Amino acid sequence: MTTSKESESLRLAPLREKIDGLDQSILDLLSQRAQVALEVGHVKQEFGSLVFRPEREQQVINQLTKKNPGPLSNQGIEYIWREIMSACRSIEAKTRVAFLGPTGTFSETATFQFFGHSVECSPQVNLDDVFRAVESHQSGFGVVPIENSSEGAISRTLDLLLRSNLKICGEISIPVEHTLMSQSGTLDGITHIYAHPQALAQCQVLLFLY
Secondary structure (H helix, E strand, C coil), X not given: CCCHHHHHXXXXXXXXXXXXXXXXXXXXXXXXXXXXHHHHHHHHHHHCCCXXXXXXXXXXXXXXXXXXXXXXXXXXXXXXXXXXXXXXXXXXXXXXXXXXXXXXXXXXXXXXXXXXCCCEEEEECCHHXXXXXXXXXXXXXXXXXXXXXXXXXXXXXXHHHHXXXXXXCCCCCCCCCCCCCCCCCCCCCCCCCCCCHHHHHCCCCCCCCC
């Protein structure tokens, strides 16, 4: 007589074996893709072309989501392929991206969502430093906030875009969410909230969940 746990293990064993085989096939295909990416990199280097072409990567993702048979969602497909392309791009050449720091900012989140995680990040103290990092070729790309749905356009970014010869190569929209913390975990006795002015401006409408 088998227990419930043993019955579960017996049913899972062939499925896990199948997954292991599929994982190996996926790994082999990823290695083949990476090898082709290396060849693409050599051609780009020969002709002096850019390694990162956001419009091409978006085209690849759009084609895949149109052909997506499920059960993975289109959002899942986009996330997976963004990281695959980021990893393949990193073996062509390392992509260094400057963003408005410090680490943990929404600009860093936008960097990873746009470029993938296989990039070398360079957090900068202010917007001017982001532009300087790209203009001086210390970084190949820069990520800066340009508009906030509650506070409007970021005037300093617009001023720097007018002054600089740098060009916008892509854009991304991300949700802005903040968390209010207290030692007690409640609002009892709270009289002052300390936060960055921009964060306070983005929290004109507060939602408290318990």
